[in-house]
Amino acid sequence: MSLETVLSRIDQDLPAAIERLLELLRIPSISTDPAYRNDCQTAADWLVSDLQSIGIESEKRQTPGHPMVVGHIDGPGPHILFYGHYDVQPVDPLDLWDRDPFDPALEDVDGHKVIRGRGSSDDKGQLMTFVEACRAWKSVHGSLPCKITFFFEGEEESGSPSLIPFMKENAEELKSDVALICDTGLFGDSTPTIVTMLRGLLGEDFTITGPDRDLHSGMYGGIAMNPIRVLTRILADLHDDTGRVTLPGFYDGVEELPEDVLAQWQGLNFDHAAFLGEVGLKEPAGEQDRMPIEMIWSRPTCDVNGIWGGYTGAGFKTVLPSQASAKVSFRLVGKQDPDAIRKSFRDYVESRLPEEFSIEYRTEKGSPASQMSIDNPAFEKARRALSDEWPHPAAYVGCGGSIPIAGYFKDILGTDAMLIGFGKDDDQIHSPNEKYDLSSFHHGVRSWARILDALAKQG
């Protein structure tokens, strides 16, 4: 009955846990603005002190930027590393906030309670779910069930410049059996998720040059090949009529979903009409034989993120431009090889350029997709633990974007990461009036207690 006792303690302690979170939220630790440099130090100090109050040996570790907080506590179970970040996004435009973003409060919204304030969801509220779970466990049992390393960053919202050097310098200290990252969300309102697939990213930024100067379309129109015409044909033919990307070899390394994961996703009943409708769209644009949720989580994509050429000001100028440019990016999945795709893309583009055209690339780095080894029993343990807490069973999901930290744990520390979080789509992170549902916070804390319990058990 040890878990039940911990869960009860969490319930009883909820008002105090909220007060602690509000205290942390009052510190304006905006990492990207130098004016808040001292506040980032203050937030780190607050966390060190809070961890110490639980009995966790912890300290602030300076970097060239904002400090890291690292804490350790021993325990009988496997070694777990928990990651979160204490820095927050800027608050502009301030006039769109209904309250001071750093004067947080518990608000009642249409009958349910939310914690309102900058960082309430991203990521102070999420970070504290784990800390509160540990506090409750420690107060009930006097110790924790696993060996735990706490690792909090203060630069996540400003590009994490110190993260990789710090992880490399302290790799031995940070290595663990599994990493937990709490910076993601629920599916819908109440389906917990573990992100196991993160798409990679490859960018190509390039300019093609045809005529060696801008030409007058009166004099040259009709006889001179227009680079915009060449570019639009190249870009238009990157997809076929069924939404597939046409680059030779593009789908090499793209794997079909395991049947159980496919079943989980079908069970999610993703409402793509609502998802697209919210931004004014209707029909899914990806491969026509795929579920919409696959398009986002597990299928590779190609998008033109920017295009420019010729005269783009007001009115008209009948120029036939010398150059046309585009930024194209690919979201990668499975074992797709960024280098091979870059080569395939360049071969494709160059094969379609008139002989006298030239091309210049402004190379962007590519990163492959991350796929967690869900064979690691920790994943299934965590999934069951989450399913016990929430009304719907937990699902292994993909994430369309990239969360670089997960890749760093794998690459630098050799540790698989489980991305588990309790945010909701309407939390307005990075926007005015950010909030975290009280139910996210409360069930989040309880979820971690269940996960600690599950991970600590043998087999």
Place this chain on the structure above:
Amino acid sequence: MSLETVLSRIDQDLPAAIERLLELLRIPSISTDPAYRNDCQTAADWLVSDLQSIGIESEKRQTPGHPMVVGHIDGPGPHILFYGHYDVQPVDPLDLWDRDPFDPALEDVDGHKVIRGRGSSDDKGQLMTFVEACRAWKSVHGSLPCKITFFFEGEEESGSPSLIPFMKENAEELKSDVALICDTGLFGDSTPTIVTMLRGLLGEDFTITGPDRDLHSGMYGGIAMNPIRVLTRILADLHDDTGRVTLPGFYDGVEELPEDVLAQWQGLNFDHAAFLGEVGLKEPAGEQDRMPIEMIWSRPTCDVNGIWGGYTGAGFKTVLPSQASAKVSFRLVGKQDPDAIRKSFRDYVESRLPEEFSIEYRTEKGSPASQMSIDNPAFEKARRALSDEWPHPAAYVGCGGSIPIAGYFKDILGTDAMLIGFGKDDDQIHSPNEKYDLSSFHHGVRSWARILDALAKQG
């Protein structure tokens, strides 16, 4: 032998004619820069005085901008209106000039002589070819063979804002049997031309909107339709693989060249490799079953003059933009109807937009092509007269661009215009080191004497 006497007088008077042109070139009549307002008045005064010195009744006529110069002289033959402009382009960048642009001189360049200075070719030098022809004729015969109206503008390089109102207010005074415009060039080095076809122009400037806000390609990439993808497919399919424009009805009203004109053009031996090579291109981009010179002069075109959408700054932003925009223009020929083509274009674009997309047009005016009635005997008379003066027979040619003045003569005065000029491709008009070949000037003056002689003859 009256023409021969005039031609001899022209030859004898050439040094003095050059001196007069240099005097006019010293006046910095830059129309677009208010700092040179008085200089435009001075140039107009100079012309009035020069015409009066020949015995032509002339005066400066004020407009809200720079003045017009209008002169009249009677004669037995048909009534001719001659148009030129005395204003010139700005001279920046000044440091690329090898001499003061307003300290003109006769220079020796690799064994042939050029008149160097701003306006030497465009259009003071060309304008003076006609004036000098009249001067020589008058001095030999005491009168001119035709009734002539001189009409000089001072705002051609700044959009001719006063031209249409002035022509409308003075239509009765300016009406004539045929108009002569001297602002075009030779074909190659020594083939005189009469421009009889001017392509029209239709512009479409538009923006398509898909999602109602910019999206993150991590979250939406693959499922949300990217407006740039939609736009590139629309633009790419405007041409088929043979270079033809695909819009339904686009070629309605496009006529085949008369056989004699086709033969003239074939005789020109247009060196498209050299024409394109000079700007770094190789293969002609127009309809594959057409001569390259047809592509420029007598075939309609479609070009994208500008395209923009998404993130176009430095580095990468994985945005899936809400909008994408383009400026598309069509050069029109024959009886192509700008309104019908605009409608066909819009129908085409809108039929290819996803249902939920919207489109906004920033409408530009369209103008049909101008085609001179070469049935008017003046054309054939002028063509033979030019052929007598130059080593190659004169050709009726097209002009890829639009020269609005020719259309105004037709629309406002009901007068066909013959565009005859002696500029060369390397005159560097609008650029530093503008020049006019002495042979262009000398044979230009002689050409006009021959044309006056031919037009004055009955039948």
